[in-house]
Amino acid sequence: MSTEVSTPEKASTPSSPPPDEGNGGESLVQRVVKMQAFQILLVLLVIVIVFSTLAPNNFANFGNARSIVLNASILAILGVGMTFVIVTSGIDLSIGSVMVFSGVIGAKAMIAVGGDSWGTAFVGIGVSLATGLAWGLFNGFLIAKAKVPPLIVTLGSLGMALGLAQIITKGVDIREVPQVMQDEIGYGNVVGQLPVLTVIAVVVVAIGIVVLHHTRFGRYTYAVGSNEESARRVGVKVDRHLIKVYALSGVLSGFAGVLFLAQFGTTAIAGQTQTNLNVIAAVVIGGTSLFGGVGTIFGTVVGLFIPAVLQNGFVIVGIQPFWQQVAVGAVLIAAVYVDQVRRASAARGGKSTRPSLRFGAKKSSPVEQGE
Amino acid sequence: MTPVLEARGLTRKFGQVTALDGTDFDLEAGEVVALIGDNGAGKSTLVKALSGNLAVDSGEILFDGIRRDIDTPMTASSLGIETVYQDLALAPHLDPAQNMFLGRELMKPGVAGALGFMDNKAMRGQARQAFDRLGATVRSLVSPVGQMSGGQRQAIAIARAVHWASKVVFLDEPTAALGVRQTANVLDTIRRVRDQGVGVVFISHSMPHVIEVSDRVQVLRMGARVATYKTSETSMEELVGTMTGATGRTAA
Numbered sequence: 216m217s218t219e220v221s222t223p224e225k226a227s228t229p230s231s232p233p234p235d236e237g238n239g240g241e242s243l244v245q246r247v248v249k250m251q252a253f254q255i256l257l258v259l260l261v262i263v264i265v266f267s268t269l270a271p272n273n274f275a276n277f278g279n280a281r282s283i284v285l286n287a288s289i290l291a292i293l294g295v296g297m298t299f300v301i302v303t304s305g306i307d308l309s310i311g312s313v314m315v316f317s318g319v320i321g322a323k324a325m326i327a328v329g330g331d332s333w334g335t336a337f338v339g340i341g342v343s344l345a346t347g348l349a350w351g352l353f354n355g356f357l358i359a360k361a362k363v364p365p366l367i368v369t370l371g372s373l374g375m376a377l378g379l380a381q382i383i384t385k386g387v388d389i390r391e392v393p394q395v396m397q398d399e400i401g402y403g404n405v406v407g408q409l410p411v412l413t414v415i416a417v418v419v420v421a422i423g424i425v426v427l428h429h430t431r432f433g434r435y436t437y438a439v440g441s442n443e444e445s446a447r448r449v450g451v452k453v454d455r456h457l458i459k460v461y462a463l464s465g466v467l468s469g470f471a472g473v474l475f476l477a478q479f480g481t482t483a484i485a486g487q488t489q490t491n492l493n494v495i496a497a498v499v500i501g502g503t504s505l506f507g508g509v510g511t512i513f514g515t516v517v518g519l520f521i522p523a524v525l526q527n528g529f530v531i532v533g534i535q536p537f538w539q540q541v542a543v544g545a546v547l548i549a550a551v552y553v554d555q556v557r558r559a560s561a562a563r564g565g566k567s568t569r570p571s572l573r574f575g576a577k578k579s580s581p582v583e584q585g586e
Numbered sequence: 587m588t589p590v591l592e593a594r595g596l597t598r599k600f601g602q603v604t605a606l607d608g609t610d611f612d613l614e615a616g617e618v619v620a621l622i623g624d625n626g627a628g629k630s631t632l633v634k635a636l637s638g639n640l641a642v643d644s645g646e647i648l649f650d651g652i653r654r655d656i657d658t659p660m661t662a663s664s665l666g667i668e669t670v671y672q673d674l675a676l677a678p679h680l681d682p683a684q685n686m687f688l689g690r691e692l693m694k695p696g697v698a699g700a701l702g703f704m705d706n707k708a709m710r711g712q713a714r715q716a717f718d719r720l721g722a723t724v725r726s727l728v729s730p731v732g733q734m735s736g737g738q739r740q741a742i743a744i745a746r747a748v749h750w751a752s753k754v755v756f757l758d759e760p761t762a763a764l765g766v767r768q769t770a771n772v773l774d775t776i777r778r779v780r781d782q783g784v785g786v787v788f789i790s791h792s793m794p795h796v797i798e799v800s801d802r803v804q805v806l807r808m809g810a811r812v813a814t815y816k817t818s819e820t821s822m823e824e825l826v827g828t829m830t831g832a833t834g835r836t837a838a
Contacts, residue, residue: 430702431691438677438688441732445675448639449689450660508679 251502251553252514258546259521266528273531281408287516287523288416289478292471293494294515295423296464301498302427303440303460304507305358305365310468311490312376313350317343318472318482319380322389336396343473344466350376351465355458365461373491380484389482401477412474419467423512436460440507493522496543500550506558521546588651590615590785591667591754596635596645605631606642607809613754613785618776620796620817621789623806624829629789630672632806633756636787637669638662649753666752672759674743678732682724683713685731686746716749717741720775737768744775754785761795773799793822805829 247253267275293310300307321343328335350372357368403411427433435456438446447453476482501518503510526539593611597604606628613619623629634640636647638656646653649665656662662669676685687709693699710727717724724738724745731739740760747755757776761769776799780786790796796803797817805813805828813828826832 426702429704431693431704432702434680434684434688434691434704437679438684441677441679442675445677446688448659448671448675450663451689508677 250511251550251557252511252517254553255500255502255514255521255550256517259517259524262521262524262528266524266532269532270528274528277408279527279531281410283520283523283527284413285410287519288410288412289471289474290490290494290497290519291416291516292419292467292474293490294497294519295419295512296467297494297498298423298503298510298512298515299427299436299460300365300464301495301503301505302436302507302510303457304505305457305460306369306495306505307354307365307461307464308369308491309350309354309372309376310464310471310494311487312373312380313347313465313468314472314475314490315482315484315487316350316376316380316472317346317469318476319383319389319484320346321473322392322476322482323383325393326389326391331393331395333395335393339393339396339476340473343469345469347465347467347469347472348462349465350468351462352458354465355461358461359454359457377484380482384482384484386484388484390480392476392480396477397480400474401480412478415474419470420512420516427512432459437508442508496547497522500547502550502554504554504558505551587614589613589648590650591636592648593632593636594646594648596632596642596647598631598635598640598642604809606635608645609806609810611636611804611811613787615753615785616780616783617801618780618786618788618799620800620803621787621806622791622796622803622825622829627806627829628809629806630758633669633758633787633789637667637756639669663750667754667756668747668751669756670743670747670758670760672762674739676731676739676743679730681726681728682717682731682742683710683727685742686713686716686749690750716745720745720748720778721771736763737765740764740768741771744772748775748779751779751784754787755779756787756789758789759791760788761790761792769795793825796825797822807831
């Protein structure tokens with residue numbers, strides 16, 4: 216049994232409002248400090264300060280910062296979708312493959328249309344988005360309706376999307392990308408030195424944050440991840456919501472695919488095998504719980520920069536860049552450990568928060584025998 | 587007077603087990619009916635059937651005297667029937683106000699609302715009022731309910747049901763996990779809800795609570811209603827005897 220910690224005020228005098236105005240005795244500052252996203256931001260700041268001290272000229276300059284941010288831009292777009300998925304206590308392993316597949320189909324479409332104009336580019340973008348959406352819907356339907364665990368569905372579509380991309384291209388990367396796309400999106404800048412890709416990523420992240428934290432769609436995403444059954448009982452259309460969330464992840468993967476084409480001018484079929492794991496690691500480092508119900512997109516973005524800054528910094532200060540993988544692995548484990556400790560202390564209140572990792576198995580509504 | 591909710595001959599089998607065996611049930615507006623029975627008598631199954639959480643094999647359910655198929659919890663909600671489940675069915679990561687309005691969010695007016703933006707301030711305000719009305723001591727409206735004590739979560743679940751129920755509230759073992767003061771609070775709440783004209787169905791194993799709060803008692807045994815008593819005309823001994831099959835009569 217839990218100890219009672221309700222306010223000492225008499226239950227029979229409910230008219231006097233609690234003095235804390237509903238902030239639970241915690242100030243905003245206290246709550247922010249307790250957020251994993253904030254703690255991980257401090258870790259990032261420490262890393263940045265260390266590298267800036269070690270290599271004040273080479274690391275801490277605008278050009279280097281710009282390249283770090285640019286490299287994280289496409290991953291950030293994938294991270295937005297992945298955060299939604301993991302908040303529902305799901306997982307999407309297929310993002311890298313869907314990205315490649317969508318890039319291939321987009322490139323094929325642009326070759327078919329021909330020309331180097333914006334019109335061609337927009338056809339490619341539209342086709343890639345639609346292709347990503349199709350994969351997302353495929354994942355979502357199998358997970359929500361057929362009740363196949365997300366881990367398995369997206370592992371399957373990972374293989375299928377990559378295999379189909381290789382079949383379509385016969386394993387040879389497509390390198391024909393409209394010049395305007397590479398010049399204006401891939402290498403384009405706004406306001407002087409700000410990469411267009413980064414601006415696009417910032418817009419996607421901003422929209423993602425607003426949707427996740429301020430709309431009913433976001434609220435349902437948390438509710439489904441927190442307690443699917445109770446969401447169902449109050450009338451949330453859980454299946455439909457899961458389909459939408461995986462569709463979102465698919466669309467953003469498609470978008471990432473076409474942006475990758477613009478940036479590198481190639482479909483890089485073999486180049487995305489680690490992308491899913493890198494994005495998942497960033498989401499988890501940023502404080503989104505694999506158990507669902509908790510997470511922020513801000514955390515995901517911070518989580519992306521830790522590997523990116525480490526990689527960049529190690530090269531600059533002359534440490535073997537392979538150490539980056541070691542360091543990121545350690546940060547990942549530490550982040551999940553902190554999450555576990557937090558959840559163990561939160562669970563003192565009751566059994567409903569006991570961890571039961573279930574991206575392996577979407578809980579099918581149990582047929583409860585009546586007593 | 588027509589009962590607000592009535593069941594006739596409900597039957598439900600789970601494989602070889604007959605959980606409901608042609609049971610009847612009736613509830614008037616503005617009364618508290620205690621539903622008692624030994625473990626396995628079919629109490630929870632009956633509540634699930636009446637609250638849209640379980641389909642029955644045969645039998646009919648009448649709402650305000652009209653035959654209705656209450657086949658989903660949403661149908662029940664739209665009729666003004668709410669249930670407090672034994673497991674409370676709260677989302678542990680959401681705060682009390684978010685839980686209270688889950689599935690029934692208040693949206694911002696105009697374009698913002700159409701885009702999916704919620705009116706959190708209004709929801710928090712109404713939730714605060716609802717908790718105050720019940721005398722529920724909810725420490726924080728912005729902490730996740732998973733971090734709260736069992737008593738507080740119970741209070742939140744009850745407040746949510748009462749807030750939305752205009753006709754019927756089912757309370758499945760609402761006092762099982764509570765201390766003395768929280769129990770008194772829950773029983774108070776039940777009376778208050780009844781006085782607003784809502785029918786309350788109260789499932790409990792605690793005979794003192796049943797005697798204290800109910801107007802009538804309906805006893806289930808082996809999936810069927812075996813007796814209905816006016817609480818004022820019965821005793822704990824009689825109730826226990828009927829539950830276990832030692833004595834029995836069908837009266838009202």
